[in-house]
Amino acid sequence: MNTDTDNTEAVTTRTITYRQALNETLRAELEHDEKVFLIGEEIGVFEGSYKITAGLLEDFGPDRVLDAPIAEEGFVGAALGAAMLGMRPVVEIMTINFSLIAIDQIVNHAAKMRSMFAGQVSIPLVIRMPGGGGQQLAATHSQNLEVWYAHIPGLKVVAPSTPADAKALLTAAIRDDDPVIFLENLSLYSAKGEVPDGEQIAEIGKAAVVKTGIDLTIVSYSRGTTTALEVANQLEAEGLSIEVVDLRSLRPLDRDTICASVKKTGHAVVFEDDWLSYGIGAEISATIGEGVFDFLDAPVRRVAAAEVPLPYAKSLERAALPSAADLARVVREVLNLAPATATSNDK
Amino acid sequence: MATKARTRAKQVDAQGGDPAGTLRDYYEQMSLVRAFELRSGEMYARAKIGGYCHLNLGEEATVVGLMAAIEARDYLFTGYRDHGYALLRGLSPERVMAELFGKTTGVSGGRGGSMHLFDAETRLFGGYGIVGGQIPPATGAALALKYQESAGPDAAAVMCLLGDGTTNIGAFHESLNLAGLWKLPIVYVIVNNGLGMGTTVEKASAEPELYKRAASYRMPGLRVDGDDVLAVRDAARDALQQARESRQPVLLEVMCYRLRGHSVVDPARYRSPEDTTIAQQSDPVPSFRAELIASGVLSEADATAIDEAADARVTEAVTFAEESPEPDPDDLFAYVYATAVANAPSALPGEPVMDAL
Numbered sequence: 001m002n003t004d005t006d007n008t009e010a011v012t013t014r015t016i017t018y019r020q021a022l023n024e025t026l027r028a029e030l031e032h033d034e035k036v037f038l039i040g041e042e043i044g045v046f047e048g049s050y051k052i053t054a055g056l057l058e059d060f061g062p063d064r065v066l067d068a069p070i071a072e073e074g075f076v077g078a079a080l081g082a083a084m085l086g087m088r089p090v091v092e093i094m095t096i097n098f099s100l101i102a103i104d105q106i107v108n109h110a111a112k113m114r115s116m117f118a119g120q121v122s123i124p125l126v127i128r129m130p131g132g133g134g135q136q137l138a139a140t141h142s143q144n145l146e147v148w149y150a151h152i153p154g155l156k157v158v159a160p161s162t163p164a165d166a167k168a169l170l171t172a173a174i175r176d177d178d179p180v181i182f183l184e185n186l187s188l189y190s191a192k193g194e195v196p197d198g199e200q201i202a203e204i205g206k207a208a209v210v211k212t213g214i215d216l217t218i219v220s221y222s223r224g225t226t227t228a229l230e231v232a233n234q235l236e237a238e239g240l241s242i243e244v245v246d247l248r249s250l251r252p253l254d255r256d257t258i259c260a261s262v263k264k265t266g267h268a269v270v271f272e273d274d275w276l277s278y279g280i281g282a283e284i285s286a287t288i289g290e291g292v293f294d295f296l297d298a299p300v301r302r303v304a305a306a307e308v309p310l311p312y313a314k315s316l317e318r319a320a321l322p323s324a325a326d327l328a329r330v331v332r333e334v335l336n337l338a339p340a341t342a343t344s345n346d347k
Numbered sequence: 348m349a350t351k352a353r354t355r356a357k358q359v360d361a362q363g364g365d366p367a368g369t370l371r372d373y374y375e376q377m378s379l380v381r382a383f384e385l386r387s388g389e390m391y392a393r394a395k396i397g398g399y400c401h402l403n404l405g406e407e408a409t410v411v412g413l414m415a416a417i418e419a420r421d422y423l424f425t426g427y428r429d430h431g432y433a434l435l436r437g438l439s440p441e442r443v444m445a446e447l448f449g450k451t452t453g454v455s456g457g458r459g460g461s462m463h464l465f466d467a468e469t470r471l472f473g474g475y476g477i478v479g480g481q482i483p484p485a486t487g488a489a490l491a492l493k494y495q496e497s498a499g500p501d502a503a504a505v506m507c508l509l510g511d512g513t514t515n516i517g518a519f520h521e522s523l524n525l526a527g528l529w530k531l532p533i534v535y536v537i538v539n540n541g542l543g544m545g546t547t548v549e550k551a552s553a554e555p556e557l558y559k560r561a562a563s564y565r566m567p568g569l570r571v572d573g574d575d576v577l578a579v580r581d582a583a584r585d586a587l588q589q590a591r592e593s594r595q596p597v598l599l600e601v602m603c604y605r606l607r608g609h610s611v612v613d614p615a616r617y618r619s620p621e622d623t624t625i626a627q628q629s630d631p632v633p634s635f636r637a638e639l640i641a642s643g644v645l646s647e648a649d650a651t652a653i654d655e656a657a658d659a660r661v662t663e664a665v666t667f668a669e670e671s672p673e674p675d676p677d678d679l680f681a682y683v684y685a686t687a688v689a690n691a692p693s694a695l696p697g698e699p700v701m702d703a704l
């Protein structure tokens with residue numbers, strides 16, 4: 001396994017979407033290693049529900065790009081079996097909601113094998129899937145269940161927030177010898193960003209400080225990081241200096257980077273799309289409490305989704321999901337500042 | 348799916364057949380479903396409807412035939428392509444459209460949306476967005492019926508609708524085995540429209556003659572032409588009778604076509620021109636209309652009046668939906684639990700979960 005690429009030559013970059021970064025990376029890895037192949041529903045002829053696999057069936061053929069029937073437990077388990085024999089399957093599950101049908105194969109099997117069989121087998125399996133709500137897809141289709149996987153020893157869980165990270169983390173995930181849950185987000189697919197050309201391999205398990213500041217740390221991941229940056233920049237215009245830590249990897253968790261940041265700022269807010277109780281933010285708060293309690297000037301606060309099955313109606317959906325306005329409000333509260341005018345607090 | 352054979356000749360004007368009034372009713376129902384679905388597509392394009400929205404376009408004869416067979420005392424479970432079934436189960440177009448608009452007056456109070464229609468009163472027990480999600484609970488409803496009442500012509504049964512693609516999920520096989528084993532009063536209906544999203548039945552199912560899968564569970568399996576409303580009704584009635592009277596579960600496969608994309612946003616570019624042509628040619632609404640006119644059941648003017656009435660009915664539904672209130676965010680936590688429970692979460696995003704003690 002490789003770690004961060006040592007880029008000595010000048011690297012050229014292009015501005016592309018998250019979707020395109022994923023597509024190009026899958027293509028590059030299919031070219032790079034014959035053991036890599038893709039399985040998923042509608043990834044071939046249909047080119048993927050969110051068009052991540054566009055053009056790949058045409059260029060790599062049906063042995064490398066396998067359209068599967070609607071049988072998540074079956075094809076995730078089949079990918080696992082192929083991985084046991086040294087293949088490097090990359091599975092697309094249409095959305096994280098449907099992964100619940102495959103969860104036995106993921107949690108009871110993929111996550112356990114290496115350890116339970118005393119290292120005799122490794123599982124180089126990647127499962128890609130988007131989470132996310134906010135598109136009126138209603139309760140069954142809008143969940144952020146990443147913590148279910150982040151809870152499981154034996155799995156690695158990554159959640160890139162930018163096109164560049166999507167590329168570098170997907171490459172790392174495919175070359176990794178362990179099962180990696182690769183969390184995407186419906187609202188990030190069309191987001192654009194600078195992506196370095198050439199091979200880029202991130203180190204799984206490392207967070208990134210994506211904006212530096214001294215007054216308060218916002219910790220987030222995936223689409224939440226985008227909102228965190230937006231809020232940080234907006235508050236900067238008001239003279240606040242906010243640091244943003246993008247987790248990138250939910251398991252393993254980079255506790256050092258989180259704590260180092262909070263040690264400096266003395267204030268922390270977690271911004272997460274999942275439900276509050278037992279969520280990602282609970283783990284982050286506990287880490288900060290254990291690691292840098294003495295440096296805290298205020299309790300850690302979490303901005304998470306309201307704990308209801310997400311309703312379809314726009315008015316209810318909007319109320320239930322954490323927004324930039326909620327985050328900005330809580331940042332002010334933690335810093336003991338007067339609330340902003342009512343209008344900017346409106347969702 | 349390239350070709351399609353009708354399973355029997357049309358019997359619209361057949362010997363001892365249906366009274367003209369019944370046939371006229373069926374056409375009215377088909378026309379209503381068609382008008383409702385076309386308008387739903389338009390309302391989606393105008394962003395009045397959000398999320399995913401799957402239409403019954405091309406499946407109207409199947410919808411009408413199945414809903415003509417099911418009795419008010421029976422329970423209906425379906426997937427997410429559920430608008431037409433809800434309408435013919437007796438829900439007003441107003442309440443169905445209001446649900447699609449996400450309004451309080453909708454069948455699920457605006458909380459479920461297109462994929463999750465539910466109405467306890469008419470025993471429409473959902474509307475399930477997860478593929479195959481409806482099959483185990485439908486099977487359990489049949490288990491409850493078996494427990495609650497004895498078999499006989501007046502007993503209730505369960506009808507569980509599912510798509511062709513849905514027959515490949517484990518829940519289908521587990522449930523049919525349970526029903527076969529426990530002799531449950533349930534009819535599983537595969538609405539085979541040839542496609543699961545962009546995947547044909549042949550590309551998804553090792554045994555593409557899906558009704559044959561019944562053999563594994565010792566239950567009758569049969570296939571019927573889904574463009575033939577009477578054939579669908581008769582087959583479904585017969586199957587329900589076996590379920591009621593002999594606790595014999597049945598697998599019924601109904602062959603139809605999906606006229607458009609998987610959902611309203613799918614342009615269906617993957618579909619072959621031949622397949623699209625066949626789908627259009629076998630469109631059951633104009634063909635049933637033409638048959639009724641040819642056999643003298645309806646005049647051209649009658650048929651036009653029916654179509655216009657259906658359209659007007661849908662316009663009323665849209666107006667009602669448009670004018671209905673949106674759910675109040677203060678009601679966000681309503682319905683999460685049936686019983687009051689200490690410490691139930693009620694924080695909105697960012698609200699502190701702990702007050703200072």
Ligand SMILES: Cc1ncc(C[n+]2csc(CCOP(=O)(O)OP(=O)(O)O)c2C)c(N)n1
Pocket residue numbers: 041070072094098101428476477478479509510511512513514540542543544605609
């Ligand atoms: C478990 C699960 N996997 C995938 C999906 C995404 N999905 C929604 S509908 C569908 C196709 C189902 O096809 P079919 O059963 O033939 O029903 P049809 O849409 O044709 O009515 C898929 C794959 C889902 N909703 N649930």
Ligand SMILES: [Mg+2]
Pocket residue numbers: 510511512538539540541542543544
């Ligand atoms: Mg289908």
